[in-house]
Amino acid sequence: MGNSNNEQKFVKEITPMEENFSQWYTDVILKTDMVDYSPVRGCMVIKPYGFSVWEGIQRVTDWRFKKTGHKNAYFPLLIPESFLEKEASHFEGFAPEVLWVTHGGSEELTERLFIRPTSETIICTMYSKWIKSYRDLPVLINQWCNVVRWEKTTRPFLRTAEFLWQEGHTVHATYEEAQEETLQMLEIYRQVAEDELAMPVILGAKSKQETFAGADRTYTMEAMMHDGKALQAGTSHNLGQNFAKMFDITFLDRDGELKYGWSTSWGISTRLIGGLIMVHGDNRGLKMPPRIAPIQVVIIPIATHKEGVLDKAYELKKQLEDKFRVELDDREEYSAGWKFNEWEMKGVPLRLEMGPRDIENNQVTAVRRDTLEKFTLPLDNLEEKIEEVLEDIQNTMFKMALENREKKTYATVDYDEIKRIFKENPGFVKTMWCENDECEDKLKADTGATIRCIPFEQEHIGDTCPMCGKKATTMVYTAKAY
Amino acid sequence: MGNSNNEQKFVKEITPMEENFSQWYTDVILKTDMVDYSPVRGCMVIKPYGFSVWEGIQRVTDWRFKKTGHKNAYFPLLIPESFLEKEASHFEGFAPEVLWVTHGGSEELTERLFIRPTSETIICTMYSKWIKSYRDLPVLINQWCNVVRWEKTTRPFLRTAEFLWQEGHTVHATYEEAQEETLQMLEIYRQVAEDELAMPVILGAKSKQETFAGADRTYTMEAMMHDGKALQAGTSHNLGQNFAKMFDITFLDRDGELKYGWSTSWGISTRLIGGLIMVHGDNRGLKMPPRIAPIQVVIIPIATHKEGVLDKAYELKKQLEDKFRVELDDREEYSAGWKFNEWEMKGVPLRLEMGPRDIENNQVTAVRRDTLEKFTLPLDNLEEKIEEVLEDIQNTMFKMALENREKKTYATVDYDEIKRIFKENPGFVKTMWCENDECEDKLKADTGATIRCIPFEQEHIGDTCPMCGKKATTMVYTAKAY
Numbered sequence: 001m002g003n004s005n006n007e008q009k010f011v012k013e014i015t016p017m018e019e020n021f022s023q024w025y026t027d028v029i030l031k032t033d034m035v036d037y038s039p040v041r042g043c044m045v046i047k048p049y050g051f052s053v054w055e056g057i058q059r060v061t062d063w064r065f066k067k068t069g070h071k072n073a074y075f076p077l078l079i080p081e082s083f084l085e086k087e088a089s090h091f092e093g094f095a096p097e098v099l100w101v102t103h104g105g106s107e108e109l110t111e112r113l114f115i116r117p118t119s120e121t122i123i124c125t126m127y128s129k130w131i132k133s134y135r136d137l138p139v140l141i142n143q144w145c146n147v148v149r150w151e152k153t154t155r156p157f158l159r160t161a162e163f164l165w166q167e168g169h170t171v172h173a174t175y176e177e178a179q180e181e182t183l184q185m186l187e188i189y190r191q192v193a194e195d196e197l198a199m200p201v202i203l204g205a206k207s208k209q210e211t212f213a214g215a216d217r218t219y220t221m222e223a224m225m226h227d228g229k230a231l232q233a234g235t236s237h238n239l240g241q242n243f244a245k246m247f248d249i250t251f252l253d254r255d256g257e258l259k260y261g262w263s264t265s266w267g268i269s270t271r272l273i274g275g276l277i278m279v280h281g282d283n284r285g286l287k288m289p290p291r292i293a294p295i296q297v298v299i300i301p302i303a304t305h306k307e308g309v310l311d312k313a314y315e316l317k318k319q320l321e322d323k324f325r326v327e328l329d330d331r332e333e334y335s336a337g338w339k340f341n342e343w344e345m346k347g348v349p350l351r352l353e354m355g356p357r358d359i360e361n362n363q364v365t366a367v368r369r370d371t372l373e374k375f376t377l378p379l380d381n382l383e384e385k386i387e388e389v390l391e392d393i394q395n396t397m398f399k400m401a402l403e404n405r406e407k408k409t410y411a412t413v414d415y416d417e418i419k420r421i422f423k424e425n426p427g428f429v430k431t432m433w434c435e436n437d438e439c440e441d442k443l444k445a446d447t448g449a450t451i452r453c454i455p456f457e458q459e460h461i462g463d464t465c466p467m468c469g470k471k472a473t474t475m476v477y478t479a480k481a482y
Numbered sequence: 483m484g485n486s487n488n489e490q491k492f493v494k495e496i497t498p499m500e501e502n503f504s505q506w507y508t509d510v511i512l513k514t515d516m517v518d519y520s521p522v523r524g525c526m527v528i529k530p531y532g533f534s535v536w537e538g539i540q541r542v543t544d545w546r547f548k549k550t551g552h553k554n555a556y557f558p559l560l561i562p563e564s565f566l567e568k569e570a571s572h573f574e575g576f577a578p579e580v581l582w583v584t585h586g587g588s589e590e591l592t593e594r595l596f597i598r599p600t601s602e603t604i605i606c607t608m609y610s611k612w613i614k615s616y617r618d619l620p621v622l623i624n625q626w627c628n629v630v631r632w633e634k635t636t637r638p639f640l641r642t643a644e645f646l647w648q649e650g651h652t653v654h655a656t657y658e659e660a661q662e663e664t665l666q667m668l669e670i671y672r673q674v675a676e677d678e679l680a681m682p683v684i685l686g687a688k689s690k691q692e693t694f695a696g697a698d699r700t701y702t703m704e705a706m707m708h709d710g711k712a713l714q715a716g717t718s719h720n721l722g723q724n725f726a727k728m729f730d731i732t733f734l735d736r737d738g739e740l741k742y743g744w745s746t747s748w749g750i751s752t753r754l755i756g757g758l759i760m761v762h763g764d765n766r767g768l769k770m771p772p773r774i775a776p777i778q779v780v781i782i783p784i785a786t787h788k789e790g791v792l793d794k795a796y797e798l799k800k801q802l803e804d805k806f807r808v809e810l811d812d813r814e815e816y817s818a819g820w821k822f823n824e825w826e827m828k829g830v831p832l833r834l835e836m837g838p839r840d841i842e843n844n845q846v847t848a849v850r851r852d853t854l855e856k857f858t859l860p861l862d863n864l865e866e867k868i869e870e871v872l873e874d875i876q877n878t879m880f881k882m883a884l885e886n887r888e889k890k891t892y893a894t895v896d897y898d899e900i901k902r903i904f905k906e907n908p909g910f911v912k913t914m915w916c917e918n919d920e921c922e923d924k925l926k927a928d929t930g931a932t933i934r935c936i937p938f939e940q941e942h943i944g945d946t947c948p949m950c951g952k953k954a955t956t957m958v959y960t961a962k963a964y
Binding site: 038043048098106125148164 | 520522528534537554558560581587597612627
């Protein structure tokens with residue numbers, strides 16, 4: 001198609017991931033208009049293409065929340081200083097990174113306010129007021145909002161001072177219900193990650209040291225990025241009665257006794273977009289899984305000067321747009337080859353080329369982004385065919401990501417081997433652990449890797465903890481992480 | 483139905499609007515779980531029922547934005563102090579009410595940041611970087627977000643320190659395009675207000691004094707609340723080249739010349755929810771227009787101890803839930819009468835009662851919230867019938883609101899008469915104006931009413947400006963306002 005020069009130009013714009021994965025990531029997110037740096041330290045601008053991915057994530061997540069009985073609400077951005085002090089361990093976790101509001105206009109505030117880094121404190125305060133009786137339980141509320149954590153080192157999507165997320169906060173009458181909720185939400189996150197984002201995840205519990213400030217138990221889903229590093233892609237916390245006791249969330253139970261509630265919280269954030277990029281992307285740029293892709297199908301008319309081509313392309317768009325998120329690139333100032341590369345870079349799952357020969361043969365020429373395979377599709381029953389292809393792309397992308405993870409997953413209790421792996425070929429190392437903090441710290445100090453989770457699906461890798469040589473009590477996933 | 487006692491109890495909970503409209507509003511929003519006060523000064527908690535109205539407004543607005551080519555994005559919450567100083571008149575407008583962030587953790591920031599009261603400054607800074615050529619225009623971006631204005635006097639939904647809104651920001655190559663955009667967005671707001679919220683609005687331009695800080699021209703939609711006061715329900719600003727010049731938004735035009743862009747901004751907020759309540763509500767509580775109602779149909783089983791009643795009610799819910807937002811109130815601890823009153827208070831447009839006699843007759847008993855009319859509907863073809871009834875409720879609510887507005891709209895150029903009206907029967911007064919600031923100020927000082935807008939639909943009320951007696955140049959709507 002005479003686009004080899006253009007392709008080279010495009011390819012040149014993106015640093016190959018094998019050469020410098022971090023630079024590859026930066027190149028991709030900037031060149032594809034996902035995001036831009038802002039003049040505010042550590043804050044990003046999510047550009048329309050990036051934001052539409054977030055809208056997609058909201059779409060596939062929110063209905064699952066609602067189907068399981070959760071409702072959305074909105075709590076204040078600003079929280080009085082005194083609130084943070086109520087839950088001591090929570091305070092310690094967040095105090096160093098909160099932003100303080102001290103003045104309104106030119107007047108000093110009587111009490112300093114901080115911008116929410118998470119909303120447990122303000123939400124629990126309201127719950128304490130709302131919950132009186134077992135009839136008020138469970139409370140199942142979620143909010144989609146922005147939060148701010150004044151982090152030192154930031155990277156777009158992965159770690160930014162301000163980010164968008166959802167935070168669910170529930171209260172239950174019993175420990176069992178709270179635990180069930182915690183795991184249910186983790187399962188919803190798994191569905192979003194695996195079924196929608198085609199991103200395979202490992203589910204499990206965090207170690208005590210990695211547990212959320214104030215929680216009894218934190219569950220996580222961990223995904224492997226293309227460079228072998230882990231990304232914590234979503235967490236769900238069983239908060240026990242910790243927050244209920246600090247914020248006095250009590251209810252009169254059926255048996256006439258006043259009891260503390262059991263609470264949970266859970267969240268996913270714009271971080272998932274970073275994960276999506278690093279799980280699927282390649283040296284041509286992004287690869288969007290069809291279910292979440294802002295544009296599922298792009299139509300590119302070929303030889304637009306030939307009569308009828310543009311008309312036919314518009315007709316095709318009209319035919320498809322009720323069923324798919326479809327875009328027609330009819331820009332005159334760019335060649336077809338240039339467009340091919342741009343839309344490949346943007347990760348659109350399926351490209352349809354419509355040229356004079358296609359019109360003659362009552363077909364379109366299709367190119368899959370995942371495999372770059374080129375083939376023709378008859379215009380009759382096209383919607384059905386496209387649906388099949390998109391479904392196949394979705395499944396293939398999941399499989400490719402899973403294969404990459406499996407290729408880079410090791411199992412050993414030999415500590416020298418573990419150290420060698422993290423030095424030479426980062427990935428997931430399945431190993432055993434005695435559950436002592438010291439061994440967790442040692443692993444981190446020696447390798448830079450951390451215990452990502454104690455997976456639900458336990459395997460027998462060996463009998464000893466590689467760090468101390470003593471008897472191991474659990475199997476863990478370890479990895480370097482974002 | 484034996485619910486007269488219950489009804490009295492409910493009615494007693496809400497102050498009659500004729501007695502104290504302000505207290506009526508407060509009672510309604512709190513008793514219906516729309517909102518709660520928060521411990522943060524001037525900030526509200528939007529509870530699930532209130533938030534679902536906001537979700538409804540987002541739903542009916544966002545697709546209209548997208549259909550007209552706009553895309554959503556997200557810009558930082560925090561803005562460096564230096565940005566506000568760039569646009570002097572904008573700065574003066576917002577400086578007294580911005581909140582200042584001075585510390586991150588325990589460290590003082592090198593430059594103070596303020597929380598966005600609106601995002602022109604940060605967005606224009608990014609646009610200046612993104613826009614280079616006429617090919618980059620128009621830029622049509624919207625964001626849904628929270629903003630903070632540290633206001634002294636606040637009321638839930640109507641005026642709060644933090645509120646949720648959408649702010650659209652566009653840049654165009656010509657004045658004409660920017661003006662077209664400004665009016666197009668106002669028309670979309672009219673559709674949302676009138677066609678979705680059943681809230682009649684007057685469209686027009688703001689006076690110079692009421693124009694948005696930094697804008698050339700502000701357009702508004704003004705709605706009349708049940709007490710005769712006006713609510714500014716949405717605004718659309720033609721910003722001319724003011725922001726483009728301050729933030730250096732230039733583009734190379736087709737003719738090879740470097741030119742400043744023409745920009746617009748426009749917004750609606752959670753304030754609309756307050757409007758919705760005050761336009762439609764009555765002494766029984768809320769009245770939700772069906773198109774936006776979080777719950778369109780509530781099913782209440784009658785005599786649930788009778789066999790088959792609950793089953794039939796569940797069956798009915800199943801039959802309807804694909805087509806309508808439907809809720810079944812199967813709570814055992816409340817009587818049917820109590821439930822009738824609660825759901826009336828919450829403003830659910832249509833109540834369906836399912837009891838033994840209904841089952842026998844293959845029907846449901848229906849009660850409309852707008853007219854309180856009671857009638858039976860056969861179960862066959864029920865969906866179709868309900869759709870008709872909901873459509874009729876929507877139209878009737880619009881008509882009732884319009885009638886209320888017309889009843890309280892006066893037309894005169896007699897200044898004594900104007901003063902008397904605003905003293906005795908607040909409403910809209912259509913009058914004439916010479917377009918001098920002094921006369922606008924005089925009206926406000928004398929009556930407490932302000933010029934709400936210079937309506938697009940001009941009428942001839944008289945020849946003179948009632949305030950100064952000189953020749954009038956335009957017709958205006960005046961009213962006391964929220």
